[in-house]
Each structure stands twice: as C-alpha cells, then as structure tokens.
Amino acid sequence: MIKIIQSDEEELTLARKELAYQKDEREKRAAELVVANVELAFQQAEKEKRIEELSVANVELLFQNNEKEKRAAELVIANEELAFQNKEKEKRAEELTVANEKLLFQNKEKEKRAAELVIANEELAFQNKEKEKRAAELVIADIELAFQIKQKEKREIANKELEVFSNSLKLASQYSRSLIEASTDPLVTISLTGKITDVNEASVNVTGEPREKLIGTDFSDYFTEPKKAREGYKQVFKKGVVSDYSLTIRHKNGTLTDVLYNASVYKDDAGKVLGVFAAARDVTEQKILQKERAQTLSYAEGILGTMREPLLILDKQLRVKSANEAFYRTFSVKAKSTEGCLVYELKNRRWDTPQLREALEKILPQKSAFNDLEITFDFPGIGSNVMLFNGRRLIQSEKGEELILLAMQDITEQRVLQQRNDSFMSMASHELKTPVTTIKMLVQILQMQYEKTKDTTLVEYLATIGKQIEQLTKLVTDLLDVSKIKADKFKLEKKTFDFDALAKEIVQSCQLLSQQHTIIIQGKTKAHIKGDRDSVSRVFINLITNAIKYSPSANTIIVSLSQDEKDVCVGIKDFGIGIASDLQEKIFERFFQVGNDDGRSFAGLGIGLYISAAIVAQHHGRIWVESSKGMPTRPGDADRSRQGSTFLFQIPKLKPKEKKAHENS
C-alpha cells in the first residue's frame, strides 16, 4: 500500500515537472516568436532592401513558412499534448485524491493494525510465558521420560535377567539332575511316608531294580535291616539331618553293599517338610582297607609287643605316645604313669642327659636318625647303667603326624660280660704262660743234659715235647693277641727293616717245619718297610704254616715277592684244598676254620688269619685270598694237584727319600 502511494506521488511529481518544462518551452517559443517578428520587421526592411533577394528570401520565407507551419503543427501537437497532459494531470490529481483517501484509509487501517499488534504482542508475551511454562513442563516431562526410559531399560534388563535366570535355573536343574545321575553314590528322595520318590542310576545299580520299580516302594525294602533303615529316615525327619548312618543294601542277586548314609530333609518355600534326600556312600572298600589297616596295626603291635627291646613312640614334643610291653616290663612302670610324660621325665629324670636331648631334638628338624647311641647313666651309690638308643623319624601316614621311634637296650650286663670275657682271655693266656715257661725251661735243661748221652729215644721224646711247647706258646700268644685286638689294645712297635731279608729268614725257618714241602721264594721287593718286624714275621709264619697245613698232599709252596709304586706285595701259594668263594671273607674272622671235604676240621683255634689281618691293618695294608675250591688256580691249568689258594698281602713300603734317610742313619 505504501509503495503504491509512493509511485502515485512520483507520478505526480513527474507530471508536474513535465508541465513546468512545457511552460518553459512555450515561453521559449514566444520569445523566439518575438525574435522572429523583429526578424520579420527587419526582414521587411530588409525586404525592401532585399528586393533582389526577395526570391531567395521568399524561398527562405517559404521555407520558413513551412517551418512555421511545421512548428505550428508541432505546436498544435504540443498543445494537444499539453491538453492531454492537463487531462492526465487532472486524472492524476483525482487519482492522487483517491490515493490520499486510500492512504488515509490505509493509515487508519495501519493504526488499527498497530493496536491489533499491541494486543497481538501482549498475546505473544502471554504465549511466550505459556511457552516457557510448557518448556519447563517439557523438561520435567523429559526427565520423567528419561526416568521412564530407564525404568523401561531396567525392566528390560530385569526381564533379560529373569530370562537368563530362568534359563540357568533350567540348566542348573539339568545340571543337578546330571550330577545326581552321574554320582556313583546311590541317591534317593523319600516321601513323608517312607516311599521312594526319586532315585539315580547308582541306586538302580546297587539294588538291581529298575527305576520304575523303585519309585513308589518302601525305602526300607532294600536293606538287610529294614527296621534300622526306617529308624534312619525317621531320625532324619526328627532331627532334620543324619550323617554316616550305617546300612547294608541288598542287591536283587543277593550282593551286599555296606554304605554310610548322609540324609537331610528338604522343604518347600513355606518351610514345610516335603521329604528326605538321602545319599549313600559305598564303604565296602573302605571297610576292607579299614580291616587291612587294623590287621597291619595289629601286625605292627604284634611286632612291637613281642620285641624284647623296650620301645617308645614319642610325639613332636617328645612326649610318650605309647610304649611296648618290653618297656613296661623292663622298667617296671605302668602305661598310666608313662604315657603323656616327657621322655626326659622318665626314670626319675635319669634320662635327662645332654647327649640324649641333643640326639632326640634334631631327629625331626633334620629328618635324621641315630643308631647305637651309647649313654652311660651313673647312679651314685648304685653303679652305672649303659644304654644303647636307636632313634628314628616316623610319619603316621593317616594324619601326617611326625613321631619318633625310640628303641633302647640296656647293655650294662653285656658290657660287664664282655669286659669279663676280655679280662678272662688276658688272664687265661697269662696264667698259661707261667706253666709253659716252666715246662719249656725244664725240657731245654733235659735236652742239654741228654744230648751228650747216646739215649736217642729220650732225646727224640724231648724234641717232640719241645715242639709241642713251642706250639702251645704260640697259641697262648695268639690268644692274648686276640684279646688285645678285641680290647683295641693291640699296639705295634714300628722300625724300618729290609723286607726281603725278613722273607728269606722266615722261609728258611719255616722250611724246618715241613720236610714234605719245598718253600720257594720267587722275586724280590727290594724294599724297606717301617713296621713291627716280629708282627710281620707272624703274618708270614701264619700264612706259610697254613699253606703247609692245608695242602697235605702237595709238596710245593711258593712265596712270591713283588712291589708296586706304593706297596710291597707278598703272595703265598699252596696247592691244597682251596677255599670256597663264599668263605673267602669269613676266614679272616675270629675263630673261623675251613673244614676239608669230609667235614673234619684242621687243628687250631682259627685265629691265625684274624691276627694276621689285624697286623696288616695296623700297617695300613691289605690282606686277601684268591682261591677256588676244587678248581685249578690258573685258568687252563688242568692239573688237579695245582688247585689251592693264594694268600696275598701288601704293606706300604718306604718312599725312596725315607729309605735313603734310613740308610744314612
């Protein structure tokens, strides 16, 4: 509307301007007309002047008339134009009025619209407020929505969980069912009336009855003692639970299975008892094991009981756990006063010695053991007691408990006897020496006196007595030596001597003992040794006399001498009865003798080799025998006469430096 108004005004202005222009033009033309009149007057004047020029001027005039007509025509057009424009102007003015009226109307309308706008604005403000309210409500609604979404999500999760739970419940149910079925123990549920409501495969197996037959029947029907079975489940109903209730299930085929029942009631949600769930454990094997264990235990107890040595079993704290019969008998005590006591408290604390404490207290930490721990307990005014203790760690496998086994032996009497025996040997040999000395001297006196006479019989008798006395002397000396060895008092006096010279000397003197045998020396040691010459001589003599004694049908004895880097080596070889391989070590034991084939022993006490071995040992040497009974001593040696034994011994020789030092001294 405003735009329209504007364009009208513009049009008006333009019309006005046009009008003004046309006025100006009219004035201009009027002025020009004046000028033209002047010009005409001038030209009239001129016409006269220009008569001649009149034609030209006429032409001119003509022309100008034409022009003038043209101009007049133009003027007419311009006037028409002007009239038209005036008309137009009027039209425009009218239009303007209309436009003004219209504008007015429009202004009025505008005001109306403004008023309406204010109202509209108020309305808008109100609406804005409403809008804000709505926005706030919207926020709340959003929150509510979010909450509801969350609730929904939660519900969904819960639903899902419920689903999962329901699934797992299903699985669990399946799982527990398979567990129940997989169990090798017979499982059963029993109703309040004692009827079987459910069983597993194991129950079917142990009874031999199919599931369908078992369910609905009396639980007690399947036991050797139905009454006891009934009492059992009644107890469960009464107490809620029963454990290790012993029953025996009877199989359809008669097989019995010893079981231990564990049972408990099961209830519904409201806590109402629905029935009993009972699980049986097959203890047949356990019972067998128990029986075996009882047998083993009784076996062990039997051994302990029959043992003659007192024995204690101590716990970790060294308290007596138990003792055997021998212990109570030996120490005249009762189990009551012994069990639970510290080992040191026993025997009025007489056993509380540092030695025993040390030995016992390291058994368990060091997992060690001790044997033959000899402790002498001195009892003032009474004497002393010698005890041997053996201790070792013992693990009771069932509980894994560490125990100590302490065995003891009172060897007081044994010691006294041993000492008495040793001193008897010493005394006896000593006492024997005196009469031997007397006889020997008197025989020698007699031999001296009768050598000059021609009484050969008497001389011969005396010579025999003399020989026997020599033998007796040797036996007595040997016996004394044995007692010395036993008492660990066998001492030697060591000096350096030429070994080959000694061997030669011995062989020469031993040759006198047998006319039947030829004793041959083979080889040389070319060495000196540091030792007891008399004792080493005895080893030689013992071995050579043995060789003579044990080869009664042979005629040769070979004494071979050699040496290696460290030792002198002697071999004394006979061609006699030989020694079986299982006896070759025993012959060096005290009082051991090798018999011949018809079981007859050779004369002697069987102490020669024992003493020889002791002498060689004192010289840090070695003695042994190589022999095979009834077999040739050398392979491929078919001559039976060459069977026999070779006794060998070696003794460390002097080192070259020591030998030189000895020679210089």
Added chain:
Amino acid sequence: MKTPNMAPKKILIIDDNEGILFAVKKALELKGYEAHTSETFMGVIAVANVAPDLLYLDVSLVGKDGREVAQELKGNDKTKHIPIVMFTAYPNASELAKEAGADGFLSKPFELELLWKMTEKYTSTSEKD
C-alpha cells in the same frame, strides 16, 4: 757264674709259682749260680739279709703286686743297689718294668739262653760296683 776262687753269685727268685721257682733255680744252678727262691715277698729286711747279686721278681705275686715290691726295694737304701729283673706274661712288659723301677724284664715264656744271658749281664755289672 762259677769262677775259681770266687764265691758264686747269689740270685734271689721271688715268684708265686713253684714250677717257675724250681725251673729257674735248676737252670741257674746249671751255670753255677747260687739260687734262692721265695714264693712271697718277706719284706725289705729279708731281701737285704739274703743280699742277692740279682733279684728275679714276678709281676704278679699272691697278695702283692711285683711292681710295688720293686718300688719298695728300689726306695730303700739297703736294697736299692740290687738289680731287679721282672718276669711278666703281660704284653707291655718293658713299660711295666720301667714304671716299677726294675732294671730289666723277661717275657714269659722265655728261652733258657736268654735267662742265662740276662743273669750274666746283671751280675757282672754288680761285680763292677
């Protein structure tokens, strides 16, 4: 030893075994010694009274240890010059004899020759005194 113009050497033998006493006495008499014997030790005075040139003394005597006898004799001025040779059947004869203050020892059973050598050795020493 029996030598011309000289009294025979006097030997006293104390041993609780009469066999030894007899044999040793006979053996020494064979060589011309004057042998006296006693089964028991009668005391220092008794020995001093016999005044032997040599005393053979057994280690074990009835009721008394030969070593104590030797010590007693060697501790007394009247008898300490008398050489003592001990008879012993124990293995550590030399130690026992030395401990007791004896001059020598003879291990039982001994050779006749050794008895004669020993006797000669100690009686000739006493001769020099």
